[in-house]
Amino acid sequence: MVNHKESITSYQASAIIANTTLGASMMILPRAMAQAAATPDGWIALLLMSGIYIVFIFANVLMMKKVPFSSYYDYTNEGLGKWIGALANLLIIIYFLGVASYEVRAMSEMVKFFLLQNTPVAVTMISFILVGLYLVVGGIGDFARLCPFFLIVTLIILFIAYGLSVQEFKLDNLRPVLGEGFSPVFKSFNASAISFVGIEMMLFMPVYMNTQKHTFAYGAIGFLIPAIIYIFTYILVVGAFTVKETATLTWPTIALFQSFDIQGIFIERIESFLLIVWLVQLYTSFVGYTFFAAMGVSKLTKLPKKVVLTLMGIVIYFAAVFPKDVDTVRDYLTYVNNLFFLLFGILPFLLFIIVFFKRRRKAA
Template identity: 25%
Template sequence: MSAQTLAEKLISKNHMGINIASVTIGVGILTFPRTLAKATGAFDGWISIVISGAVAFLIGWLLAKLAARFPRQSFFEYTSLIASKPVGYVLTILICIYTMLFVSFEVRAIGTIAKQYLFYNTPVEMITLSFLLVVQYAVAGSRVALLRLNLLFMPVVLYVIVVVLVFAQPLVEIENVRPYFSSSWKALLQGSKDVGLSYSGFEIILFYTMLMKRPEEAGKSVFLGLLIPVVLYMTIYVFVIAVFSAEVAKNLTFPTIELAKEVEVPGGFFERVESIFFTIWIMTIFNTSAMWLDITVLNLTSMFKKVGKMVWILILSPIIYFIAMLPQNLIDFFSFGDKLTYFGLIIVYLIPICLLIIAFFRGVKGNG
């Protein structure tokens, strides 16, 4: 492959930042105002968003430093260099389990929420299967093309969210945000932990840094990729509390969708704004699911080079669908998401940071 052809297949710092923002803005954007309102019980939840965002920035920067030490190498390859090949196999397989479970969670979210708000009479099994087939088709194509799809979708997603918030302004009641600074530090830290689960996604920097033109700029990509969700989450939370109040937000399953349902466009041009919002949200879930499945396949093919990409997709898809159908109700579904995120705290945060420390003290680096 010529240098020019390789450069065309690589992505820039800003592009990687958009990818991180896209994969982070997933199911969490619909539910975090509820969990945050329960933890803080007040408008002060925005402080928790800032605190958890700062922690996410720090962890993301450390993960970027690890991946940047081994440019053009996969997670399995540089893990094997740091901690031996057997350990590399074990850690990479654990990563594959985590990312596969994440795909199951995302596609089930589409099925559950689409049935509740759009397809009332369609079985959730068929909605989930249809979405999974589309994700499967996307992953079967070019990896870089899949990542570049975020450049097309993200501006549309942000534009529609901004429009919804603009038209929600007449519904704001100042009394709902009072009193200010009434939450204890304990409540704010609990809120930070809860909303921190909604930042899952920036760990893709561990796997996609090798596709960057300048891997040493991975840390800047993480900063850009997390800045967008932090600002977005703060804005959405402020509007949800200002429109519904903290007491009401605690009892809404999907507060962000409910906010879109309350919006009325002057002149009656759109009667159901939440349908438009939900449509663009499906775009973000599509990108998120496709990237997680692609990362699963990427890691498996890096370990088992003789097995083709399409073979892994066909093997993984039935497993993903079966796992996605296991939760029987919303309680099971949210419990599945919480357990998955705590599993991820160990697999994609704690262990890679330990690998970075080992690599630093041992002086292990990859070939640029």
């Protein structure tokens, strides 16, 4: 399914992680955090969760250096055996396809709400899936070369948009800090954790890296870019709308950029650029998850590439149309988050212990 002769640089790996992590989360993160915390302290939860994930990245890098592996799918087979390993790999594939279908549904909802109100959702979804699968066919090399460009454009647009949105920001909306203690912060941990889904990509890229010397660097940089964006996004949105209003907005980040006009230049509404950029982010996130899902299906079934992608496209489409509305889509993320912690929070440490002693026993 994949061309193992392809290689990617550390810079490209960081861009892949950053683009994959961003996805649709930035558009709904402030609402989810505001609903969970009910206080302005969600930024503290994001800051603490960022620190936890940096430790997670560091621990995984240490384990990968101590017990090297080329593919995470092969790693699970080595640690858990043929049958249990195949079941774990199947869960990983389901998780990847679940996230990919979420990106498709989030894209369709955004396009229908802001851009193409009269276009059937099915047409939008199918077009998005087909264009995404086209890039997957090209392999990780094409995807890796595209991600840095998309990321730079995204950062430039966000830098301009955030700079302009400062005029709506009111510091008093973020006060008092820890007015109700740490309890609201802990309540919003789960909402913040979902937003960082994407960091697990670092476990699947060693086989494609042209050097393994900078694993922690590319993982940490790729994670910190969206982490910083999320923190600034939450602070700006809540600072502009207050926590109570943010909790009621469907797309709070876009609402922020709709709340002010820019006079005297060729474009008066910056959210037009933001929507285009975020469609690109949804696309790159979709391609990343679909690519690594296809990699797993190929290893599991040995089916031809065209058959794998066709089946995956059908599964992703029906999984995307299954939720009834936007709120159901957000509930859907809860299951994805649970799988994330099981497969990439607990399983890597379990595999490390098992494989470490297995290899030690064989070497004895």
